[in-house]
Amino acid sequence: MKIASIQGFHAGFSPTPALGNASTFIRRRDFLLVRVVTESGVVGWGEVFASPFAAAALIKTKLAPLLLGQPVRDYGRLYHAMLGTLGYDRRGPAMMAASAIDMALHDAAARCQGISVAAMLGGALRDRALAYASGPFIAEGGSPYGAYPEQVDALLRRGFRAIKPRAGFDPRADGVMTKALRRQVGEDVALMVDINQGYGVGSAIESARRMEEAGLLWIEEPLQPEDIPGYQTVARSVPCAIAGGEALASLAAFRDFLAARTFSVLQPDLTVCGGFTGFRRVAALADAYDLPVMPHVFGTLVNFHAALQMAALLPARRGGGPAPYPFIEYDATPNPLLTVLGTPELDSAGMVALPEGPGIGLELDPERLAPWLTESWTLGRE
Known part of the structure:
Protein backbone atom coordinates (compact mmCIF):
# COMPACT_ATOMS: atom_id res chain seq x y z
CA MET A 1 0.00 0.00 0.00
CA LYS A 2 1.35 3.38 -1.01
CA ILE A 3 1.54 6.57 1.02
CA ALA A 4 -1.22 8.98 0.00
CA SER A 5 -0.64 11.68 2.60
CA ILE A 6 1.41 12.69 5.64
CA GLN A 7 -0.36 14.62 8.37
CA GLY A 8 1.11 16.55 11.25
CA PHE A 9 -0.59 17.40 14.54
CA HIS A 10 1.11 19.86 16.88
CA ALA A 11 -0.22 19.29 20.38
CA GLY A 12 0.92 20.44 23.79
CA PHE A 13 0.04 21.53 27.29
CA SER A 14 1.46 23.39 30.28
CA PRO A 15 2.07 21.10 33.28
CA THR A 16 0.97 22.44 36.66
CA PRO A 17 3.12 22.59 38.67
CA ALA A 18 6.15 22.90 36.40
CA LEU A 19 8.26 19.74 36.21
CA GLY A 20 11.66 20.43 37.73
CA ASN A 21 14.90 18.62 37.09
CA ALA A 22 18.55 19.46 37.67
CA SER A 23 18.75 21.49 34.46
CA THR A 24 15.42 23.30 34.12
CA PHE A 25 11.75 23.63 35.00
CA ILE A 26 9.53 22.33 32.22
CA ARG A 27 6.63 24.78 31.83
CA ARG A 28 5.46 23.73 28.39
CA ARG A 29 5.43 20.34 26.68
CA ASP A 30 4.98 20.41 22.89
CA PHE A 31 4.90 17.42 20.55
CA LEU A 32 4.47 16.63 16.88
CA LEU A 33 2.36 13.57 16.09
CA VAL A 34 2.85 12.35 12.53
CA ARG A 35 0.20 10.31 10.74
CA VAL A 36 0.97 8.44 7.51
CA VAL A 37 -2.16 7.58 5.51
CA THR A 38 -2.11 4.97 2.74
CA GLU A 39 -4.20 4.96 -0.43
CA SER A 40 -6.46 2.32 1.13
CA GLY A 41 -6.96 4.31 4.33
CA VAL A 42 -4.61 2.35 6.61
CA VAL A 43 -2.73 4.73 8.91
CA GLY A 44 0.41 4.74 11.01
CA TRP A 45 1.53 7.05 13.82
CA GLY A 46 4.92 8.51 14.79
CA GLU A 47 6.09 11.16 17.24
CA VAL A 48 8.63 13.94 17.76
CA PHE A 49 9.06 15.15 21.34
CA ALA A 50 12.37 17.04 21.39
CA SER A 51 12.22 19.49 18.43
CA PRO A 52 8.67 19.26 17.03
CA PHE A 53 8.55 22.51 15.07
CA ALA A 54 11.92 22.13 13.36
CA ALA A 55 11.17 18.48 12.56
CA ALA A 56 7.84 19.47 11.01
CA ALA A 57 9.56 21.92 8.66
CA LEU A 58 12.00 19.22 7.56
CA ILE A 59 9.21 16.70 6.93
CA LYS A 60 7.36 19.26 4.81
CA THR A 61 10.34 20.38 2.74
CA LYS A 62 12.74 17.44 2.53
CA LEU A 63 11.14 14.13 3.49
CA ALA A 64 7.64 14.28 2.05
CA PRO A 65 8.82 14.42 -1.59
CA LEU A 66 10.74 11.17 -0.98
CA LEU A 67 7.82 9.42 0.68
CA LEU A 68 4.55 10.28 -1.04
CA GLY A 69 3.53 7.51 -3.43
CA GLN A 70 5.98 5.00 -1.93
CA PRO A 71 4.93 1.63 -0.42
CA VAL A 72 4.83 1.66 3.39
CA ARG A 73 6.30 -1.85 3.45
CA ASP A 74 9.55 -0.39 2.06
CA TYR A 75 10.35 1.20 5.42
CA GLY A 76 13.95 -0.05 5.28
CA ARG A 77 14.68 1.48 1.88
CA LEU A 78 12.87 4.66 2.84
CA TYR A 79 14.85 4.94 6.07
CA HIS A 80 18.11 5.02 4.13
CA ALA A 81 16.62 7.48 1.64
CA MET A 82 15.70 9.79 4.53
CA LEU A 83 19.18 9.50 6.04
CA GLY A 84 20.56 10.52 2.68
CA THR A 85 18.95 13.95 3.12
CA LEU A 86 20.46 14.71 6.54
CA GLY A 87 23.68 16.41 5.47
CA TYR A 88 25.37 17.83 8.57
CA ASP A 89 22.30 17.39 10.81
CA ARG A 90 22.77 13.82 11.99
CA ARG A 91 22.12 14.45 15.69
CA GLY A 92 19.30 16.99 15.60
CA PRO A 93 15.82 17.74 14.22
CA ALA A 94 16.41 16.05 10.86
CA MET A 95 17.05 12.73 12.60
CA MET A 96 13.97 13.30 14.77
CA ALA A 97 11.88 13.91 11.66
CA ALA A 98 13.14 10.68 10.12
CA SER A 99 12.46 8.90 13.43
CA ALA A 100 8.81 9.91 13.46
CA ILE A 101 8.32 8.85 9.84
CA ASP A 102 10.02 5.50 10.43
CA MET A 103 7.76 4.84 13.43
CA ALA A 104 4.68 5.67 11.37
CA LEU A 105 5.79 3.51 8.44
CA HIS A 106 6.30 0.51 10.71
CA ASP A 107 2.91 1.06 12.31
CA ALA A 108 1.17 1.29 8.93
CA ALA A 109 3.08 -1.65 7.41
CA ALA A 110 2.15 -3.91 10.32
CA ARG A 111 -1.48 -2.76 10.18
CA CYS A 112 -1.58 -3.64 6.50
CA GLN A 113 -0.70 -7.22 7.53
CA GLY A 114 -3.06 -7.24 10.51
CA ILE A 115 -0.23 -7.95 12.96
CA SER A 116 1.73 -6.06 15.59
CA VAL A 117 5.02 -4.33 14.87
CA ALA A 118 6.70 -6.83 17.20
CA LEU A 354 1.82 -5.26 25.23
CA PRO A 355 -1.19 -3.94 23.27
CA GLU A 356 -3.06 -6.64 21.37
CA GLY A 357 -4.05 -4.66 18.28
CA PRO A 358 -2.19 -4.40 14.96
CA GLY A 359 0.69 -2.02 14.40
CA ILE A 360 1.71 -0.38 17.67
CA GLY A 361 -1.73 -1.27 19.05
CA LEU A 362 -3.11 2.25 18.95
CA GLU A 363 -6.50 3.30 17.58
CA LEU A 364 -6.32 7.09 17.71
CA ASP A 365 -8.85 9.36 16.04
CA PRO A 366 -7.14 12.73 15.43
CA GLU A 367 -10.27 14.46 16.76
CA ARG A 368 -9.33 13.18 20.22
CA LEU A 369 -6.34 15.53 20.11
CA ALA A 370 -8.50 18.64 19.68
CA PRO A 371 -8.25 19.97 23.29
CA TRP A 372 -4.44 20.15 23.01
CA LEU A 373 -4.05 20.90 19.30
CA THR A 374 -2.26 24.10 18.26
CA GLU A 375 -1.79 23.40 14.53
CA SER A 376 -2.31 20.67 11.95
CA TRP A 377 -1.29 20.18 8.33
CA THR A 378 -1.57 17.66 5.49
CA LEU A 379 0.86 16.90 2.69
CA GLY A 380 -0.43 14.98 -0.32
CA ARG A 381 -4.06 13.98 -0.86
CA GLU A 382 -6.64 14.67 1.88
Missing part, protein backbone atom coordinates in the same frame (compact mmCIF):
# COMPACT_ATOMS: atom_id res chain seq x y z
CA ALA A 119 5.28 -9.72 15.17
CA MET A 120 6.33 -8.09 11.91
CA LEU A 121 9.89 -7.65 13.18
CA GLY A 122 10.32 -11.28 14.17
CA GLY A 123 8.07 -11.96 17.13
CA ALA A 124 7.69 -10.68 20.65
CA LEU A 125 9.89 -12.20 23.35
CA ARG A 126 7.42 -11.13 26.06
CA ASP A 127 3.85 -9.92 26.39
CA ARG A 128 4.47 -7.42 29.22
CA ALA A 129 7.26 -5.31 30.68
CA LEU A 130 7.97 -3.89 34.12
CA ALA A 131 7.02 -0.21 34.18
CA TYR A 132 9.14 2.23 36.13
CA ALA A 133 7.60 5.51 37.23
CA SER A 134 9.34 8.54 35.75
CA GLY A 135 9.02 10.89 38.73
CA PRO A 136 8.67 12.58 41.17
CA PHE A 137 10.10 15.87 39.92
CA ILE A 138 11.96 18.67 41.71
CA ALA A 139 9.69 21.39 43.14
CA GLU A 140 10.26 25.13 43.00
CA GLY A 141 10.93 26.91 46.28
CA GLY A 142 12.96 26.04 49.33
CA SER A 143 12.19 22.31 49.53
CA PRO A 144 13.02 20.70 46.16
CA TYR A 145 12.51 17.12 47.40
CA GLY A 146 10.01 17.90 50.17
CA ALA A 147 6.97 16.38 48.46
CA TYR A 148 8.75 13.18 47.39
CA PRO A 149 7.57 10.95 50.28
CA GLU A 150 3.90 11.68 49.62
CA GLN A 151 4.32 11.42 45.85
CA VAL A 152 6.20 8.13 46.11
CA ASP A 153 3.47 6.71 48.34
CA ALA A 154 0.97 7.61 45.60
CA LEU A 155 3.10 5.80 43.01
CA LEU A 156 3.26 2.70 45.19
CA ARG A 157 -0.52 2.76 45.51
CA ARG A 158 -0.75 2.85 41.71
CA GLY A 159 1.23 -0.39 41.61
CA PHE A 160 4.71 0.73 40.56
CA ARG A 161 7.53 -1.56 41.67
CA ALA A 162 10.27 0.67 40.26
CA ILE A 163 10.57 4.45 40.67
CA LYS A 164 12.95 7.02 39.15
CA PRO A 165 12.85 10.41 40.93
CA ARG A 166 14.71 13.43 39.63
CA ALA A 167 17.91 14.30 41.50
CA GLY A 168 20.76 16.76 41.06
CA PHE A 169 19.81 19.64 43.36
CA ASP A 170 23.09 19.14 45.22
CA PRO A 171 25.06 16.02 46.18
CA ARG A 172 24.32 16.18 49.90
CA ALA A 173 20.57 16.60 49.33
CA ASP A 174 20.66 13.76 46.79
CA GLY A 175 22.13 11.42 49.38
CA VAL A 176 19.61 12.36 52.05
CA MET A 177 16.69 12.04 49.62
CA THR A 178 17.60 8.65 48.16
CA LYS A 179 18.41 7.06 51.52
CA ALA A 180 15.07 8.29 52.89
CA LEU A 181 13.24 6.87 49.88
CA ARG A 182 14.96 3.53 50.30
CA ARG A 183 13.75 3.35 53.89
CA GLN A 184 10.28 4.32 52.71
CA VAL A 185 9.86 1.81 49.86
CA GLY A 186 11.79 -1.10 51.34
CA GLU A 187 14.16 -3.46 49.57
CA ASP A 188 11.71 -4.94 47.06
CA VAL A 189 11.09 -1.73 45.08
CA ALA A 190 13.72 -0.64 42.55
CA LEU A 191 15.06 2.91 42.80
CA MET A 192 16.97 4.82 40.14
CA VAL A 193 17.63 8.56 39.75
CA ASP A 194 17.74 10.89 36.75
CA ILE A 195 20.08 13.90 36.98
CA ASN A 196 19.09 15.23 33.53
CA GLN A 197 22.61 16.36 32.55
CA GLY A 198 22.77 18.66 35.59
CA TYR A 199 26.22 17.98 37.07
CA GLY A 200 29.88 18.25 36.20
CA VAL A 201 32.22 15.34 36.80
CA GLY A 202 33.18 16.17 40.39
CA SER A 203 29.67 16.79 41.67
CA ALA A 204 28.36 13.71 39.81
CA ILE A 205 30.92 11.50 41.56
CA GLU A 206 30.20 13.06 44.95
CA SER A 207 26.45 12.63 44.46
CA ALA A 208 26.84 8.99 43.41
CA ARG A 209 28.94 8.24 46.48
CA ARG A 210 26.43 9.92 48.80
CA MET A 211 23.60 7.89 47.21
CA GLU A 212 25.43 4.56 47.35
CA GLU A 213 23.62 3.34 50.49
CA ALA A 214 20.29 3.61 48.68
CA GLY A 215 21.16 0.70 46.38
CA LEU A 216 20.20 2.41 43.12
CA LEU A 217 19.86 0.37 39.93
CA TRP A 218 21.31 3.23 37.91
CA ILE A 219 22.14 6.93 37.81
CA GLU A 220 20.86 8.45 34.59
CA GLU A 221 22.46 11.24 32.55
CA PRO A 222 24.62 12.84 35.26
CA LEU A 223 26.55 14.87 32.64
CA GLN A 224 26.04 16.65 29.35
CA PRO A 225 25.44 14.10 26.57
CA GLU A 226 28.55 14.90 24.51
CA ASP A 227 31.04 14.56 27.40
CA ILE A 228 32.57 11.16 26.69
CA PRO A 229 35.72 11.70 28.81
CA GLY A 230 33.56 12.92 31.68
CA TYR A 231 31.33 9.87 31.48
CA GLN A 232 34.39 7.63 31.42
CA THR A 233 35.67 9.24 34.62
CA VAL A 234 32.34 8.94 36.41
CA ALA A 235 31.79 5.33 35.30
CA ARG A 236 35.25 4.32 36.55
CA SER A 237 34.86 6.18 39.85
CA VAL A 238 31.54 4.89 41.22
CA PRO A 239 30.06 1.40 41.67
CA CYS A 240 26.54 2.30 40.52
CA ALA A 241 25.56 1.67 36.91
CA ILE A 242 25.50 4.79 34.72
CA ALA A 243 22.63 5.02 32.23
CA GLY A 244 22.09 7.26 29.23
CA GLY A 245 21.60 7.53 25.50
CA GLU A 246 18.25 9.32 25.17
CA ALA A 247 19.94 12.41 23.71
CA LEU A 248 22.01 10.47 21.16
CA ALA A 249 20.72 10.20 17.61
CA SER A 250 23.25 8.80 15.16
CA LEU A 251 24.64 5.28 15.21
CA ALA A 252 28.12 6.82 15.29
CA ALA A 253 27.30 8.69 18.49
CA PHE A 254 26.27 5.46 20.20
CA ARG A 255 29.38 3.73 18.85
CA ASP A 256 31.63 6.37 20.38
CA PHE A 257 29.99 6.16 23.81
CA LEU A 258 29.97 2.36 23.86
CA ALA A 259 33.57 2.08 22.71
CA ALA A 260 34.55 4.39 25.58
CA ARG A 261 32.77 2.11 28.10
CA THR A 262 30.69 4.94 29.49
CA PHE A 263 27.26 3.34 30.05
CA SER A 264 26.12 0.20 31.84
CA VAL A 265 22.49 0.70 30.75
CA LEU A 266 21.61 2.09 27.32
CA GLN A 267 18.41 4.12 26.81
CA PRO A 268 17.81 5.12 23.18
CA ASP A 269 14.60 7.01 22.40
CA LEU A 270 12.65 5.89 19.34
CA THR A 271 11.75 9.51 18.55
CA VAL A 272 15.42 10.56 18.49
CA CYS A 273 17.58 7.66 17.28
CA GLY A 274 15.76 6.73 14.05
CA GLY A 275 12.49 5.07 14.99
CA PHE A 276 12.28 1.28 14.95
CA THR A 277 14.98 0.95 12.30
CA GLY A 278 17.45 3.17 14.13
CA PHE A 279 16.71 1.64 17.52
CA ARG A 280 17.30 -1.88 16.24
CA ARG A 281 20.66 -0.82 14.81
CA VAL A 282 21.63 0.66 18.18
CA ALA A 283 20.43 -2.47 20.02
CA ALA A 284 22.56 -4.67 17.74
CA LEU A 285 25.57 -2.49 18.49
CA ALA A 286 24.88 -2.75 22.23
CA ASP A 287 24.73 -6.54 21.92
CA ALA A 288 28.36 -6.50 20.87
CA TYR A 289 29.18 -4.81 24.20
CA ASP A 290 26.83 -7.07 26.20
CA LEU A 291 24.81 -4.10 27.43
CA PRO A 292 21.14 -4.04 28.43
CA VAL A 293 18.98 -1.76 26.29
CA MET A 294 15.60 -0.28 27.11
CA PRO A 295 13.53 2.48 25.48
CA HIS A 296 13.52 5.97 26.91
CA VAL A 297 9.94 7.31 26.84
CA PHE A 298 8.72 10.71 28.00
CA GLY A 299 6.08 11.85 25.55
CA THR A 300 2.65 10.95 24.26
CA LEU A 301 0.76 7.70 23.93
CA VAL A 302 2.30 7.19 20.48
CA ASN A 303 5.88 6.77 21.68
CA PHE A 304 4.69 4.83 24.73
CA HIS A 305 2.89 2.27 22.55
CA ALA A 306 5.81 2.11 20.11
CA ALA A 307 8.27 1.64 22.98
CA LEU A 308 6.26 -1.29 24.29
CA GLN A 309 6.59 -2.96 20.88
CA MET A 310 10.33 -2.35 20.92
CA ALA A 311 10.71 -3.58 24.50
CA ALA A 312 8.99 -6.81 23.48
CA LEU A 313 11.78 -7.47 20.94
CA LEU A 314 14.76 -6.97 23.26
CA PRO A 315 16.54 -9.89 24.94
CA ALA A 316 16.19 -10.20 28.69
CA ARG A 317 19.16 -9.26 30.85
CA ARG A 318 19.59 -9.39 34.61
CA GLY A 319 20.24 -6.01 36.15
CA GLY A 320 18.54 -6.10 39.53
CA GLY A 321 15.10 -5.02 40.60
CA PRO A 322 11.81 -6.93 40.49
CA ALA A 323 12.26 -8.30 36.95
CA PRO A 324 14.89 -8.70 34.24
CA TYR A 325 15.51 -5.79 31.86
CA PRO A 326 14.12 -4.29 29.70
CA PHE A 327 11.90 -2.06 31.78
CA ILE A 328 9.53 0.48 30.19
CA GLU A 329 9.60 4.13 31.29
CA TYR A 330 6.18 5.41 32.33
CA ASP A 331 5.55 9.16 32.61
CA ALA A 332 3.88 9.30 36.03
CA THR A 333 3.02 13.02 35.83
CA PRO A 334 -0.39 14.33 34.75
CA ASN A 335 0.02 14.02 30.97
CA PRO A 336 -3.22 14.24 28.98
CA LEU A 337 -1.43 13.25 25.77
CA LEU A 338 -0.42 9.95 27.34
CA THR A 339 -3.86 9.22 28.79
CA VAL A 340 -6.05 10.58 25.96
CA LEU A 341 -7.36 7.04 25.33
CA GLY A 342 -7.23 6.00 28.99
CA THR A 343 -4.51 5.53 31.58
CA PRO A 344 -2.21 2.57 30.83
CA GLU A 345 -2.86 0.06 33.59
CA LEU A 346 -0.34 -1.90 35.64
CA ASP A 347 -0.94 -5.47 36.72
CA SER A 348 -0.31 -6.79 40.23
CA ALA A 349 3.41 -7.21 39.45
CA GLY A 350 3.81 -3.59 38.29
CA MET A 351 3.92 -4.57 34.64
CA VAL A 352 2.19 -3.11 31.60
CA ALA A 353 0.88 -5.40 28.89
